[in-house]
Amino acid sequence: MFNPESMQKKSRTPEEIRKNSERANADFGETSEGDGTKEKDSVFPTAFMTARCFAEQTQIPNAKELYKIFLEKSGLEKEINALGDIRTPHFMELRYLMTEKILRSSLENGEISQVIELASGFTPHSINMLATEQEIETYIENDFAVNLKMKQLAVNDFISGIPVVFIPGNIVDSATWSKFEGQLEGKPVGIFCEGLMMYLSREAQIKLLKNVKELLAKYGGYFMHEDILKYHPELKENPRFNRITSQIKKVSGTGALDESFSQDDIKRFYEEQGFIVDRIDEKAELSIDTYPEDVRGDAVELLNAGFKMWKLSLPKEK
């Protein structure tokens, strides 16, 4: 059983650190061939922005410590800072807090006992959830190998022996999902992603949902993601929300952000894919005091914008 005591940061011997590097290299391969660099698209650096934002502008536990190790290991500080100032902490922190709130409640009431974090980037979810939720039997993190390798090195450096399974791979490919299954027990799973759905075309979403459906049909549980701006056409002309979209567009360089769907369209789309759709209000206590002063008002506006988490599950068999 996982012991929260081991979450304490402790100094590690060079031998332990070497073992962790070997493990990450063995899992992902050391050369650029086969490390996912080829399959990555321009969305992958967007994960750096969230990590920097959490470390510099929020009170999210362990974000600063993890980010520091990540910078030391990757040597990417200059490149990350060159992505520009972060003007959207409210946007990233709200989804982070809401996801944990829902996962924690469903772990505690027995709805799920396993977790899959898709496209996990550099979030400290696994560390923070495993520290406090004894109910978690399996925690899987996934991203393109190029990001996940750095994440695994940083997480292992922060806490030795954390029981997270790191599975690299494209989430639209069924091969990635077969690897998830290889790690799961026959119990319900909470699958989630943050900061991903807005970058996926409709075609990619359909492929992702097909994989989700097959997994939920075997294990039970749900798939969840945060509400996103392209599902709120009524906010398109609002300059503050526009600023969020143009900042993430600049870093990701993807056109999928320009699409626009009404909430009814999306609900219908998810139902057509075979899901029961639940909505949960996005309300959380943000660390507004540590945000840059001129964006604090944006946080209040986001909390009043009517965002609701999307939680999808399969109909119960009769």
Ligand SMILES: C[S@@+](CC[C@H](N)C(=O)[O-])C[C@H]1O[C@@H](n2cnc3c(N)ncnc32)[C@H](O)[C@@H]1O
């Ligand atoms: C905006 S970041 C979000 C990262 C993290 N969830 C967060 O909230 O900070 C988007 C992430 O999705 C990953 N990603 C994008 N498309 C993916 C795909 N098809 N399969 C796996 N990961 C993907 C990127 O590599 C990147 O880490």
